[in-house]
Amino acid sequence: MLVQLSELKFALGRVSCLSAHDALTIIRNALSLPKLMYFLRTSKHIDPSKLGEFDGALRTALSSICNVQEPSGISAHDGRRPDGCTLIPWRAGRCLAWDVTVPGTLAERYVNLTSKECGLAAARAADEKMKKYGNALPSMEFLPICIEVLGPMDPNTLKFLKEICKMISVRSGDSRELFFATNHISCLLQRFLRVCVLENIQLNADMCN
Secondary structure: OOOOHHHHHHHHHHHOOOOHHHHHHHHHHHHOOHHHHHHHHHOOOOOHHHHHHHHHHHHHHHHHHOOEEOOOOOOOOOOOOOOEEEOOOOEOOEEEEEEEEOOOOOOOOOHHHHOOOOOHHHHHHHHHHHHHHOOOOOOEEEEEEEEOOOOOEOHHHHHHHHHHHHHHHHHHOOOOHHHHHHHHHHHHHHHHHHHHHHHHHHHHHHHHO
């Protein structure tokens, strides 16, 4: 790895002592540059287990800095829970909860939709998430984050991303925040695709043996 994990955790701990905006700016500029992220996600010389530890340390630090947490449960009856929620109100006094889905653009269940119009797989996945969580979060505002593996986003996801980046731009003074965010998402999708391809290759090899 380019950075020793212990050194990364130490640096993140020191950065977390700063204001949230300053900490996020430093982390973005130091760790989320498109070329670095692309290298980490696609290089065959990177140990996947170490990459998972890298992501875990970064995720923990960002959760602390951004004041968000993974909810322990949102329904006492069926145990359904989203991927995360804010600890402070997002809009109209209600906290924001979200659940991330990355549907396969060319998956069998979606290909009839995506062959006709771009982004329909993400839109379908968002509708399914709303049905799953819509009534389970009466005290929160729920947002499904749906981005297809080939890039198209659900319209509400794109709207939310633009809204967040606009807020960040007001604080940072940099109008390119949306560009930075979409670049980072692209790198994450590349990593996701790489993992899927490698797992399928290994699965086919095991079956042949």
